[in-house]
Amino acid sequence: MPKPHRSEDAASLSRNWKPFRIPLTVPAVALVNGIIVEIMAEEGRTRQRRRRDADVPNFKRTIGAIVADLAHRLLEIEHDPSDIRLPGVRLTLRTSKLGRKARRYDPPFLGKTLPTILDTMARCGLVTVEKGEWSGSDEPGKLTIVRPTLRLAEMLTQADLQFPDWGLCVDQEIIMQRSANDDPQHKGALVDYADDANTTGLREEVRRINDHLRHADITVLKDDPALARINPALRFVQRVFNQSSFDHGGRLGGAQFWTMLHRHERSAVRIDGHPVATVDYSSMGTRLLYAEAGVLPPDGDHYDLDGFGPAYRDAVKRFASGSLFVKGRPLHEVTPRRPSGLRFGLHLETLPYGTTMGALTTAWERRHAGLRWATWGQPSRQDEEVQQTGWLYRGLGHRLFRRESDILVRVLLTLNAQGITALPLHDAVLVARPHAEVARSVMQSTYLEATGQPIPVSVD
Template identity: 30%
Template sequence: MIKDEQLREEAMAAANYDDQSRKINQPSRSIFWSRDIASPLFEIVLQNICNEIEGKEERSRKRSIRAHHGFTRMVKALVLDLYVARKSNKRMQLGLPLNKNEYSPTNNYHRMVSFYQSVALSYVHVQSAYKGLEACGYLRTEKKGHFDKEKGKGKRTRIRATQKLMSALEEQAHITLWQIRQLEGCNNIILKDENKDIIPYEHNSQTTKMSENLERINRHLSTFWIDLYLKDTEFEALRRHVWNRHLEDEEALPSIDVSARTLRRIFNNSSWNEGGRFYGAWWLGIPKEYRKYIHINGKQTVELDYSGMHPALVYAEVGVTPPLDPYDMGLENVVRDVKKVAFNSLVNASNKNIKQHSDFNEMDAGCSWQELLEAIIDAHSPIREYFGSGFGLQLQKKDADIAEKVMLRFADMQYACLPVHDSFLVHHALADELREYMEHYYMEVAGAMAKVDGKSILTYDAPVEHKFVDMGNVEEMLSGGEYREYTNRQYQWYSYIDNMNIT
């Protein structure tokens, strides 16, 4: 199905790697405390797990009602996150902080979890939940954490769900990924300082409005089944690709959880005028080559993007019409994508000392990296003052504001619209509407005309034999062949929707 040769090779490698390779570079991420689920069956299983843990504890007296509630909340948080991690990548490990200092109200970790995830952490309850789940065989400690006082650095304890936990949740509680949601009260408008550290802030009318809009968008997206139509081996190849990219860039997502449809906005440099783009949803973390396989409610999608968006936005600042192709400045031997990266780097950076792109080869290009940068500046003399100015983060604020307006418009129409920074994916029949609103809101925010291109006019169409699966026929669903994982997720999604409609 995947026609790109590199992706095909990755799929074959994923299908054939041996057990020894699984022990190398195990995927891991920090634990999330803000998962929730509305399921009476889960609550029964959770209470049984808590009772089992307390039955093994050597306590002189029972916990108070308040303490029992806090303990149960921590068990629930660990159980749900262990489950999600295992489902997104069966080798995924969670980094659990067990340093007592991190649970102090004055500690930055504690403050950030409280402010952004709306969870009040307790060292005592976390320790009890962790030790109890391990003693009862629901989690396994893969590697103990440590802290180097001299260096002031350390590694967190890594844990992973056991089959006992997965069986309890899937066979007794009958939960699926689609039921798990974000805890109410979480703050998805995130502010980072100049060091890229997440910081708290005082709410104002601007952050309140952005929060309300984002909550509305997230609530709307949660009603759609958004998935990748891939063979099982190809999906595994994608998992490995994403993990390898995470090893190179910690900001990149470490795994693919197709139930992660919650967006968040991230602002930079302690400013509400810099950044603000949307992150968090799974489709933002996959290679662009895979976007054509994204389906919404099992239907094909179309992706449209703004052509040369950031160059056009900079030119709009000076009231000058941009070139038809802002990335054409001669130098035919330089790959266009390299020119594009170099241009955007010049606009984003606070100086003109831009690190050479990894794909740039001086011999092939026929020029030096510095000569390329100078050619870009000369070709765009009307906006010369913006190069090396750090203005790019303000452009990100504008493109994110445009994206917010486009998504809200589609929410009004009761259709899903998936953002990918300067592009969007919608049901293929909505291509004309998407183009219209992209152009309209670009003019509204930037005060200029937009050029909208189709990145994939029609995405991959499933073969007939795989396209229609009878959701009432479990035997047919389970015999999905090469697409078994996809059809299983399809069955789980529509079962979840049916139960939601009943309740």
């Protein structure tokens, strides 16, 4: 079973609305246009003033975005077609949000008329609207849930519209910046920014990657019924920077169907008709830290620690990733304990019985003693605590993510220039198996050029 959408709410069968969804094919556009005509006729019975000509395109795009995402939602999740409570999408109808000055991330067509449009669609028997509630404070309230009616679901079924009929418009922002957030369980808020030569260059790189993906031959075998609800047309990449800085983060996110698949499900992906291989950098996070320190990394798997063998690799990897973001002291000393034995996303029961975080920290520091004792210049008074732990706990995680993502973008562009399609997975790529060795060579040479150090690259 593919991974659920990160905003999925099983109780309400809803997820966040994707307002940039659009009809792609002639049948989908025809259905949406028919609905627009019906809504305008319904409006004509009650509307006092004629809509301004300049507002008509935004009106139509809003209806198209609602219908397209509800149609996609019905295809995403298994449901009883006769159930009156069909899967829906969550959105806000607060006029303070809809009427705010547009940011680069906001759909330019969306405005204060959204509640009125939804009310009209409800009168036409196309949607149901479960109104949200304000929390009464700055805390998040309950979002409005919009669901297709049985009538709209039947219209979509009769038109035989499937995933390829719906897409994402390409004029949305692809360079995202988020604010600082001390809670690793939540994203920072989107931050607006002024464009300069740097952001323009970053955007052009991602645009080129998206252009290649949009025209690539990528399919998913549907032999497994669970994969029938995967849309291989979802191949839209964005770069997401963190801490309100373009020096931090930059990993590739967006709507990417392959990130919704578990490892064993990737065998169903086909690129140019071929099965795919996963070409993966080995221990890239810690190796980038060694490169920053100017110290040669040890051989072997960096997550293979004394007392924590291969069976615990995933848990050690999660611990190591968290350690890149803390400063001055080990991770378990600065991260509060979470419920049910959970610390920094790591369940204690995934480790050997009786293991303490202190024991894991000791094993980690022994494995990477070269980083602990590496020096990094004359410290300021505030950094004396950090200096005592060398490079192990310098809080460089977001900065390393920027280096990692820069390297991966360069890998993607190099492979695309050779006519090779590659799907990004943080510090790995999926490529057609006949191109796996070329991808490995490109990844190794790109890393060496960026850091001055070699790195193992595996092919699975």
